[in-house]
Amino acid sequence: MKKIILSIIFAMFFSSAFAGSCPMISKNIDAKIEEAQKLRDAGIQAHSDGDHAKSEELLNKALELFKS
Numbered sequence: 001m002k003k004i005i006l007s008i009i010f011a012m013f014f015s016s017a018f019a020g021s022c023p024m025i026s027k028n029i030d031a032k033i034e035e036a037q038k039l040r041d042a043g044i045q046a047h048s049d050g051d052h053a054k055s056e057e058l059l060n061k062a063l064e065l066f067k068s
Contacts, residue, residue: 036062 043058 032065036065039065 039062
């Protein structure tokens with residue numbers, strides 16, 4: 001019985017310890033989305049200006065943000 005109670009207490013403690021990292025993860029995602037959006041906008045602008053090599057470079061950089 002003691003083992004079950006200890007197991008429950010440990011599970012509750014460790015799950016609450018990891019719950020505190022959610023805001024940090026969320027901020028990291030938001031930062032990547034913001035950076036990717038800037039690169040996307042610059043890539044689309046380069047495409048509109050006729051600089052297709054620069055456009056591909058910028059858009060590929062935006063994609064790489066989500067692979068890491």
